[in-house]
Amino acid sequence: MKPHVFVYPDKGTVAQAGAQRTLLAVAEDLNERDAHGRRIRERVNVILTGGSDSILSLKLMANNPLVDSIDWKRVHFWWGDERFVPADSDDRNSLQARRALLDDLVAKGDLPETNIHEMAPDTRSADAIASASDAENDAALDSAARAYEEELVQELGESPIFDLAVMGMGPDGHYASLFPGHHEITITDRLAVGVNHSPKMPPLRVSLTAPLLAQARRTWFLTAGEGKANALAHVLEKPNNVDYPSSFANGTEEYHWIVTEDALPEPDDKA
Template sequence: MASDSPAKRVVIGADPSSLARTVADRFLIRVKARIADGRIAHVALTGGSMGSAVLRAVAEDPRADEVDWSLVHFWWGDERFVPAADPDRNALQAREALLDRIPVPAENIHEMAASDAGLSLDDAARAYADELAVYGDGRRAWPSFAVCFLGVGPDGHIASLFPDRDEIRVTDAAVLPVRESPKPPPERITLTRPVINASKRVWLVLTGAEKASALGLALAGANYENVPAAGAKGRKRTVFFVDEAAAAEVAPDLIDVDY
């Protein structure tokens, strides 16, 4: 059943395309509710094929024209430290899928620095932490995201927080540089668990049978150092949006048919 609870729930779509439309639908509903009284909605985006598919579905939904995008700020959970024009860059993918197709002010788009922006990897991470701090809520040096999107790798990684690495354990920083990433490219920038878990809603989007094991471990409460996805928790909701292939190991009582 649906409720406003931080308990982990699962929403299943038949296939990646229908799942993307489902997530886009929930996203538009949530953003419109957040900004209805003039409040700002901070949103953290993810990369990858499903991250882009969700954003394209948002752009193609007629209700996108009803959103006052001047009240929405876009951030990223992580970024590949590559040149700005590199197609692997999460921000470039998001711009092509959605951001260049909606009237969102340029100052509302908070990209992590590219490798050709004149900053070192460490300076780029510090610069992003400083930018987050501008929108801190008094209790934290970062905004509380209305929605934080996360992808999940077959190894259970989220953002650029990989299993059994130091970054997943850090609690005294908002943003970290990542070197020698187990997944290319080797240099990245990532938000830390405290920033992710300060989000009102964490939405993890994953598809494919190769993600079933990671999903099962995350739902079963595995150690987050070994399975980072298990440690992603929104303050109000934590939802895994998955397709049927990824849902092979999901217990029926965790499936939310109403959300």
């Protein structure tokens, strides 16, 4: 699908737009009816990720009046990727999302804890983590990835489809934990994979794969800052470019980039 680009003046406005759009999309999906007045879907599955733009958007959602109008018992949250670190580490994407929004919804009784589908943390001792070999790390990562695959299939079937994926992109063009120069972007026979030696700290991660992410009904990228303009230019220019993994993203119904002015590629005067 051809991406649509929406431009806002600054990072805060991008996050606010992402928050408003997310709440509206979830509310509309939950309330959509067919010609006979029957619900189109009983639940909505949302992919979250880390990154400052996405977490800021979650914080803004927490204070948005629309948040109280949503039946959160029918909303399930998943992660596009996770840092494979101990459960209490501040690096955890899921912990950041909980602090920004999810824990408050759970505390109010609006969101069941069982609707939060976290990737497994690293349960090894600090000494075991420090002394682990590459092979041991690979085995631990693969175990965590396979456990998430099993949960995906159990909840959503053999070919999971998400209703909304809210993603971010790094200055190098990576999304989730699919990085340029790493083979995980080319994997097509898995739903989730372990990522060792990530170029961005921390080095151990688990990520959903590109084919699974591309099947989301709606995919939105929240992207702010001039440091991302070069990558975005390449992503918008050519799909499925392994040098800029975000170019593998897609949406079956919507594919949007919600960006700041300085993140936008320079216009081509010849166009």
